[in-house]
Amino acid sequence: MVVDEVASPANVQEAMAFLKRRPDALPWAGGTLLLSDDQSWPKKSSVSILDLHRIADFRHVHRSDRHLELGSMVSLSTLLALPKGSLLGPLRPAAMQLGTQALRNLATLGGNIASRWRFMTCFAALSCMDAAVELRDSGGVHWKGIHELVGQDGRPSIPMATLLTRIRLPLAEWDSIATRPLGMAVFPQQGAATFCACARYAKGVIADLRIAIASTVLVRLREIETTLAGKRLPLSRKDVESFCSSLALATRELSGDDSLAEHAAAMSAAYLYHDAEYLT
C-alpha cells in the first residue's frame, strides 16, 4: 500500500477541508488495527491518510445527567481510567479485551467503532447500550444511533468522507453485565468475535435484556430479546433454547460461519442459565 499524502490537521475545519479535497482519505485514529491487520486497508493501490491525533476537540469527555459523551479520539486507556462510577456498563470490559495497556494507550474508541471490515470489541457493548454517534460530513453534523453504522447485511457501513466525532452513551445501571471473547481467536487475529450481554431485573423478573454478537457482522435480535422480557428467573429450558437457536440461526445467516453461530448460542445459554440467575 502506497501512502501518497498524510494530513495532520489541528482542528475540525481543517480536517473537513481535507476530506472535501480527498473524500477517499482514510481517517487515522490510533491506527492499531490498521497496522496489525492488512485486511482493514482500502483495496486500492494508493491511499491518503487523515491523521486526527492533533485535534484536541476529539479528546473531550463530558458527562451530563443523562449521557456520557466521549470524543472519538479518547483512548481506551483514558476510557478505562474514568471513575468506576461512570456507568460505562459493558463498555469497560469490552475495552479491556483489546490488547495490552501499551496498545490501549494508542487505540481509540472512535477507531474501534469505525473499522470498515469488521466490528471490534467495543461495538457489541455500544450496541447493547444503544449508544449514539455524531457524524460530520460536508452536509453538517448528524447524530445517529449506533445501529445505523450497520448495513442490511449486518456488516459495517460507515459512510465515506465522514468523520466520527463523538460517542454518546446513555447513563444506565445494569444488574448484570457479561462481555466475553467468542471462540479461540483474539484481536487482531482473523475470526475474533465478542459476545456482550446486559440485563436489568425487577423482583426476579427480566425487565430489560440485551445480547449482541460482533465479529465481521453484528447480530442483535431485539424482537427475540423482548420475548424474554417479563419472564421470571430462572428461565425455562424451552425459553433459553428458543432464544439460542434464533441467535445461532441469525448469526449463521449473516456471517456464514457455523463455528461462530455455535459459540454464540453456547455463550448465550451460559449467560441466560447461569450469569443471569446467579446475579439476580
Next chain:
Amino acid sequence: MTIDFILNGEDVSVQAEPMERLVDLLRERFKLHSVIGDCGVGLCGKCLVLLEGKPVNACIVPAFRVRGAEVVSYEGFCNTEEHDKARQALEKAGLDLCAFCKGAYSMALGYLIEHGVRFEDEAVAELLSSIHCSCSAPSALLEAARFALAEKEGGRYARGR
C-alpha cells in the same frame, strides 16, 4: 517525508516513508537496539517506548504519527532517576532480566514510579502484563514493582512485610 521529533531529549530529523514503523526507525536509523520488534502487532511489548510520556508499542506507531512528538527509548530512559529506582527494585527482587525485555520492563517500572501509581492499583499488573517474556516469573516482576513503589511511598509496603 521529513519526520521531525524529539528523541531522548534531542531534536532529530529523518527522512522516512509515512508508514515506516517507529520500531524500525529507531533501530535502523538511530541504532537504538533496546527497542526490539518481535510480534509486530503490539502484543509482545518488547518494543515499548514512551510516546508523549505514555508507554506504547513502537511496532504499531507509524513514522508520521511521531512528527512533533517526544519519544523516549530505553537508551534515553537510562539517564533518569526513575531508571535507577527501577534497577534497584529489580536487583532487590533478585531479577536478572534478559536483553530482550530488560529495557521494556525497566521503562514500565519507571513509568509507574513517575506517575505515583499505588501497588494496589490494577494499572501495575496491567502495564507489566503488556510485556511478554519468559525469562522471569510474573510474580517476581510484581515483587520488583512492589519494591519500586514502596520506595516511592516512603517504605509503606516494605514495612508491611
